[in-house]
Amino acid sequence: MSMNNVKTFFFATLRDRVGVRLVEVQIPAQTNVAGFKNILVEKFPALNGFMNHALVAVNQEYAFDDAVIPNGAEIALFPPVSGG
Amino acid sequence: MALKSHYSRLYPVDDRMNYPTICSITEDEIDLNDLLAQITLTSTGAAAIFTGIVRGLTTRGDAYETAYLEYESYRSMAEAKMEQVADEIRERWSTIEGIAIVQRIGKLYPRTPTVIIACTAAHRHTGVFDAARYGIDRLKEIVPVWKKEIGPKGEEWVKGEYIPRAGE
Numbered sequence: 001m002s003m004n005n006v007k008t009f010f011f012a013t014l015r016d017r018v019g020v021r022l023v024e025v026q027i028p029a030q031t032n033v034a035g036f037k038n039i040l041v042e043k044f045p046a047l048n049g050f051m052n053h054a055l056v057a058v059n060q061e062y063a064f065d066d067a068v069i070p071n072g073a074e075i076a077l078f079p080p081v082s083g084g
Numbered sequence: 085m086a087l088k089s090h091y092s093r094l095y096p097v098d099d100r101m102n103y104p105t106i107c108s109i110t111e112d113e114i115d116l117n118d119l120l121a122q123i124t125l126t127s128t129g130a131a132a133i134f135t136g137i138v139r140g141l142t143t144r145g146d147a148y149e150t151a152y153l154e155y156e157s158y159r160s161m162a163e164a165k166m167e168q169v170a171d172e173i174r175e176r177w178s179t180i181e182g183i184a185i186v187q188r189i190g191k192l193y194p195r196t197p198t199v200i201i202a203c204t205a206a207h208r209h210t211g212v213f214d215a216a217r218y219g220i221d222r223l224k225e226i227v228p229v230w231k232k233e234i235g236p237k238g239e240e241w242v243k244g245e246y247i248p249r250a251g252e
Contacts, residue, residue: 012230080244083229
């Protein structure tokens with residue numbers, strides 16, 4: 001199976017849970033956002049139960065469960081924003 | 085006729101590419117006067133400026149004190165989303181001339197400005213107030229910035245609520 005490398009950033013509450021800001025993850029080609037969330041929960045059990053509330057960005061755009069993650073993507077997971 | 089085309093070159097109303105747009109995340113103090121100068125054209129006669137400020141004492145609901153707020157951002161996406169907010173403002177209010185959207189991050193103490201949305205236009209009755217209001221409302225929905233509140237009872241991330249839809 002061909003694998004893709006993706007950089008993943010965590011912010012705010014999700015970074016606190018994971019304990020790191022950035023990880024490199026290998027995922028099967030054609031993995032979508034929903035599948036990627038499952039991979040992350042396996043890798044970081046502390047995320048279990050938090051994924052339903054997490055927003056996902058792929059290459060700086062909001063991405064949803066069905067979106068396929070391209071090779072070399074920059075992914076970010078974070079809670080709803082609270083700036084201002 | 086020749087005069088008319090001459091004037092249209094002096095006042096390039098269809099040349100919106102020349103209208104200044106400033107979008108940034110910064111750790112530095114927000115310089116309101118400098119930003120205003122950058123979005124003021126010779127044709128500008130009005131500016132609406134919203135700035136958010138760290139509130140040290142909250143009295144709405146259960147009263148509590150805030151020692152400081154700690155802001156963080158996903159900078160590359162945040163600046164791209166601020167550009168998107170500026171584009172949305174221009175789509176809705178074609179009268180807007182300059183736009184500045186700046187969010188300060190890091191530790192910010194009470195009475196400190198945290199964010200600024202400023203819009204300029206030729207006159208005040210052009211939607212310029214609404215445009216600035218739309219800007220701050222939209223920033224709070226889609227620009228990836230978060231803040232943690234630190235007070236006498238400990239620290240807590242401020243919860244956002246908005247869930248963006250596809251294409252936002």
